[in-house]
Amino acid sequence: MKACKQGAINPNNKGFINRDLCIGCGECANVCPTGALVLKGSGMTVQQVMLELRKDATTYRRSGGGITISGGEPLVQSDFTLELLRASKEQGWNTAIETTAYADEQAIEKVLPYVDLALMDIKSMNPEVHKKYTGVSNELILKNAVRVSQITKTVIRVPTIPGVNATEEDILAISRFAKTLHNIKTIHLLPYHTYGENKYELLGRDYLMKDVKTLTPEKIQALKTVVEEQGFECIIGG
Numbered sequence: 001m002k003a004c005k006q007g008a009i010n011p012n013n014k015g016f017i018n019r020d021l022c023i024g025c026g027e028c029a030n031v032c033p034t035g036a037l038v039l040k041g042s043g044m045t046v047q048q049v050m051l052e053l054r055k056d057a058t059t060y061r062r063s064g065g066g067i068t069i070s071g072g073e074p075l076v077q078s079d080f081t082l083e084l085l086r087a088s089k090e091q092g093w094n095t096a097i098e099t100t101a102y103a104d105e106q107a108i109e110k111v112l113p114y115v116d117l118a119l120m121d122i123k124s125m126n127p128e129v130h131k132k133y134t135g136v137s138n139e140l141i142l143k144n145a146v147r148v149s150q151i152t153k154t155v156i157r158v159p160t161i162p163g164v165n166a167t168e169e170d171i172l173a174i175s176r177f178a179k180t181l182h183n184i185k186t187i188h189l190l191p192y193h194t195y196g197e198n199k200y201e202l203l204g205r206d207y208l209m210k211d212v213k214t215l216t217p218e219k220i221q222a223l224k225t226v227v228e229e230q231g232f233e234c235i236i237g238g
């Protein structure tokens, strides 16, 4: 197999793809002699996406439903997201995005006015913990959270992970922050699960959460109570 132009495949260690160098062009999958490398997914234009979505247009209209753009992070591809949202609005569909709110101000200002519902992750109020587990500070996220909640209806989502943020203190801190935002009525707690493990395996990456246990129903209930005591509706999952 020809070596990767990006230098992401070491010719002496063909089983290893350096993900920091890989740009996802798929060339290696095209020429892989054993078929061991397979490219999943494909690029699409907004028009192509709309063509697909229109197949379900009757259901959207009847149910009052619409589209949810998730990721990755939709605000990273803000031009594409904006165009898709505009096209959906032209059809009269409801629009939602799932976002980490880790985005630049311009992306938020241009995209959010076309969003009916923002499902926004808040993972931790503790800057060190946030940096340790996500690789970035929570400063920008917390600043953007205020703006997102000003622009559109927002639901806070908390991926709840034992050993990271699944304590009553952590959830209380997030709930108190949510009270400072605009018009938040609902917080979703997303209990940690291991469904993503397989994806890491497929990507050839180490799954760093191997030893993390799932939350017991009693613990989830205790965290839910914390949220409800702060005056929010709390949905587990979502």
Ligand code: SF4
Pocket: 004, 005, 006, 007, 008, 009, 017, 021, 022, 023, 024, 025, 026, 027, 028, 029
């Ligand atoms: S997809 Fe394959 S060929 Fe393309 S950059 Fe990544 S490793 Fe290299």
